[in-house]
Amino acid sequence: MMPDTEKRVLAVIAAMLGELSARRALANLGPGASLERDLGLDSLARAELIARLNREFGVQLPDSAMTEAATPTALARM
Secondary structure (H helix, E strand, O other): OOOHHHHHHHHHHHHHHHHOOOHHHHHHOOOOOOOOOOOOOOHHHHHHHHHHHHHHHOOOOOOOHHHHOOOHHHHHHO
């Protein structure tokens, strides 16, 4: 079973991909999916994702999260 934090991270990513009409990327979404390779998130999309996660969780992720977190699981751990 997936931890609640990881589920919430995946839900935020899924919502964002849905807004971007990234159906192919949605099919690849999973805890170990590469944000760049599998989901197609460029640096601007990753910055938006970090901002959304900050709002969702009421936290301030470190700036390094944008470049160091390669998967949804890595983001959940941060």
